[in-house]
Amino acid sequence: MPGTVQSIERAAAVLRLLAQSARPLGVVEIANALSLPKGTAHGIIRTLHSVGFVAQDSRSGRYRIGSGLLRLHEPPLDHNELRACAMNWTDTLAARTGEAVRIGVLTAPLELTVVHHVFRPDDSVQVMEVGRVLPAHACALGKAVLAYHPDSPALLRDAALEPFTPRTVTSGRSLLGQLSTVRERGWAADVEEFTGGEAGIAVPIRDHGGAVVGAVGLAGAPQTVCDGGRNPRPRLAVHVMETARAITGELAIRRE
Amino acid sequence: MANSTYVVAIDQGTTSTRCILFDHAGRLVSVAQREHRQFFPRPGWVEHDATEIWRNVERVVPQAVNQARASTDQIAAIGIANQRETSVLWERRTGRPISNAITWQDTRTAGLVEQLSADGGSDRFRDRCGLPLMTYFSGPRIRWMLDRDPVLREQAEAGEVLFGTMETWLIWNMTGGPEGGLHVTDVTNASRTMLMDIHGLDWDQELLDAFGVPRAMLPEIRSNVEVFTSTTSVLPGVPIGAALGDQQAALFGQTCFSPGEAKCTYGTGAFLLLNTGPDLVNSSHGLLTTVGYKVGDRDPIYALEGSIAVTGSLVQWLRDRLGLISSAPEIETLALEVEDNGGCYIVPAFSGLFAPHWRSEARGLIIGLTSYITKGHLARAILEATAWQTREVVDAMNADSGLALKGLKVDGGMTSDHLLMQTVADVLDVPVERPMVSETVSLGAAYAAGLAVGFWPELRGLRRHWHRAARWLPEMEPVRREREYGNWQRAVERTYDWLQHEDDPGT
Ligand SMILES: Nc1ncnc2c1ncn2[C@@H]1O[C@H](COP(=O)(O)OP(=O)(O)O)[C@@H](O)[C@H]1O
Numbered sequence: 001m002p003g004t005v006q007s008i009e010r011a012a013a014v015l016r017l018l019a020q021s022a023r024p025l026g027v028v029e030i031a032n033a034l035s036l037p038k039g040t041a042h043g044i045i046r047t048l049h050s051v052g053f054v055a056q057d058s059r060s061g062r063y064r065i066g067s068g069l070l071r072l073h074e075p076p077l078d079h080n081e082l083r084a085c086a087m088n089w090t091d092t093l094a095a096r097t098g099e100a101v102r103i104g105v106l107t108a109p110l111e112l113t114v115v116h117h118v119f120r121p122d123d124s125v126q127v128m129e130v131g132r133v134l135p136a137h138a139c140a141l142g143k144a145v146l147a148y149h150p151d152s153p154a155l156l157r158d159a160a161l162e163p164f165t166p167r168t169v170t171s172g173r174s175l176l177g178q179l180s181t182v183r184e185r186g187w188a189a190d191v192e193e194f195t196g197g198e199a200g201i202a203v204p205i206r207d208h209g210g211a212v213v214g215a216v217g218l219a220g221a222p223q224t225v226c227d228g229g230r231n232p233r234p235r236l237a238v239h240v241m242e243t244a245r246a247i248t249g250e251l252a253i254r255r256e
Numbered sequence: 257m258a259n260s261t262y263v264v265a266i267d268q269g270t271t272s273t274r275c276i277l278f279d280h281a282g283r284l285v286s287v288a289q290r291e292h293r294q295f296f297p298r299p300g301w302v303e304h305d306a307t308e309i310w311r312n313v314e315r316v317v318p319q320a321v322n323q324a325r326a327s328t329d330q331i332a333a334i335g336i337a338n339q340r341e342t343s344v345l346w347e348r349r350t351g352r353p354i355s356n357a358i359t360w361q362d363t364r365t366a367g368l369v370e371q372l373s374a375d376g377g378s379d380r381f382r383d384r385c386g387l388p389l390m391t392y393f394s395g396p397r398i399r400w401m402l403d404r405d406p407v408l409r410e411q412a413e414a415g416e417v418l419f420g421t422m423e424t425w426l427i428w429n430m431t432g433g434p435e436g437g438l439h440v441t442d443v444t445n446a447s448r449t450m451l452m453d454i455h456g457l458d459w460d461q462e463l464l465d466a467f468g469v470p471r472a473m474l475p476e477i478r479s480n481v482e483v484f485t486s487t488t489s490v491l492p493g494v495p496i497g498a499a500l501g502d503q504q505a506a507l508f509g510q511t512c513f514s515p516g517e518a519k520c521t522y523g524t525g526a527f528l529l530l531n532t533g534p535d536l537v538n539s540s541h542g543l544l545t546t547v548g549y550k551v552g553d554r555d556p557i558y559a560l561e562g563s564i565a566v567t568g569s570l571v572q573w574l575r576d577r578l579g580l581i582s583s584a585p586e587i588e589t590l591a592l593e594v595e596d597n598g599g600c601y602i603v604p605a606f607s608g609l610f611a612p613h614w615r616s617e618a619r620g621l622i623i624g625l626t627s628y629i630t631k632g633h634l635a636r637a638i639l640e641a642t643a644w645q646t647r648e649v650v651d652a653m654n655a656d657s658g659l660a661l662k663g664l665k666v667d668g669g670m671t672s673d674h675l676l677m678q679t680v681a682d683v684l685d686v687p688v689e690r691p692m693v694s695e696t697v698s699l700g701a702a703y704a705a706g707l708a709v710g711f712w713p714e715l716r717g718l719r720r721h722w723h724r725a726a727r728w729l730p731e732m733e734p735v736r737r738e739r740e741y742g743n744w745q746r747a748v749e750r751t752y753d754w755l756q757h758e759d760d761p762g763t
Contacts, residue, residue, distance in 0.1 A: 080585035084672040088284055091692050091725055095283045101661055121723035128726060130674050254583065255288075 024062035140200035260332035282721035289321035333497035335705030337505035363426025385495035386545030497705030509700030562649030
């Protein structure tokens, strides 16, 4: 049997110490309490801080248990709760842009399930799509989530992806390229990559701790979603980003 | 009004107080919300702290205004919608409530109501006020409070103790409180006291005598849409342009302006209102006749109402009292763990049964329990209870109006529940539609206030803002629908006559 890893043992001791302390502790206090050299204690604390397990008091500079540790226990966000939190804001997005709005969550490695759908506000006949499963690689909603998913590089690097239209991105490597653009500008798009005659813009939804829990997006005819050069209109993307931010705010209030 | 960009709506609801800003296109711009405490001091008693509610208003209004980065001069008007029938008495000099507000779900007046019905039956005042004698309404509540304390009655007769439903309490506080606060109500809220003549729209001396309520403690009755006055606190200088009961506000927000148009709002309880135009329709199937709305000096518009006491509050009960879920929307997740109700039915007669049964002595039950039943089945049964109660009210509406409802417009917090909305469509066998703004209570208050100050020129134009956001189509097999409805009805019958004595716990 392999031996134990000393630095992890020490990190555990630091966490236990902070958890049991009634007040935030300084580096020297921690080092003394655990008989560690100050430099070693500092390294451990900085590492725990970087992963969110330890938080630093901004005024005193002392350390306490971080919210990341508390959240380890939290169950994942309920999809129906996500819909309830989002509803006011997705309605407003549809009313502002005149397009249909959806929220999707990743339910299998490359599968996105629609958990909320607001009709395009033109009172035409439309079918409720809640529960519909979409290929994540071929729609804006899916790309917005994949861009921040830790498994995406491994999953996509050598993947051949299913085509749905001549415009579907079928090479995993090209998709990874697109995902890095998504991360740079904060929004994802698809133009007739899943359905002919439909284009979409989507933005990831983050929970109060910053984790991506799904994506919100609008979809409509390329003539309205895109400019003359068939590029999605950045003005619409701004509305979607505002919506995602508002939903994050609502999630934070609900979790209080 | 030319520079104003927003209307502020305050929705003082049963579980929370919300403030929402709407823009000229009727779109929601910002929201702030705060829940208040529910007190259950005895079985059947449900109270709120009116002071806490006023504080919540003082907090959420500036929050919502700041969220929209708006300044006071950008706000055209304030509209208020409120939980109806919830009653509070307070001292005019100090602004202090005499006690907690007694809410609309509270059944403590059961004994009194029974006494009053002994002489002439529970419909003895229906011709005058449109309502049957029930614990639901405010009149008996005022009498109950005054009966407990002779000194209080003297003070009420001297106008030193004031009565109000929540809009009255809020307007009084927003306009100076003890320093000259305006003591007013509106026709919709007043129509739920049992003290107002539903034809003449003023306090009725015979009703006041019958209930023993002194006129001096009552607010002045106003229209729904008119400039009441300007506020002195919260948003100083902004006119209050509207006050309506929440359900009437939702009717307004759904732009049900023509006779025959109806909506159902799903919150703590659920309330189906049908616009009957300037005609007062008396129900022979257990519905209430109520004022829909009154715009300025125009004739009032009346409505038929089917009131269901317990819908969302049953979900809250599962969350807070049984602890089986940690948030209301999780009930859908739990319900989807199973295919059906497993033979289990829940009839939530927590405050007796409201429309169309009106049985104060009924109490809730869970029936069909076998060892097969899981919490998933209970969750299903809870959601189905809301759907079947809607069905009963729709059947009554169809019978009274002689027309069959072709579709149902819905709104309120529970409409975010996809499974529930599908179930409602299934059991009604008609399409169910949700509008682009599901905060329709607030939207209605905003529309009404905006009309009062000319922010919107006229009623009809508001219809342009209504858009369908979702639509659920019926999918249930007719045979199954009939069988399930039969089971539900048998379960309902079994709740009758549960309370036998006035002093039973649970009265
Ligand atoms: N997804 C949901 N499924 C079922 N019930 C819900 C859901 N979301 C909210 N509710 C219920 O809806 C009610 C809140 O709706 P709301 O319109 O705010 O009510 P009110 O105006 O009466 O306070 C609560 O009783 C809550 O239990």
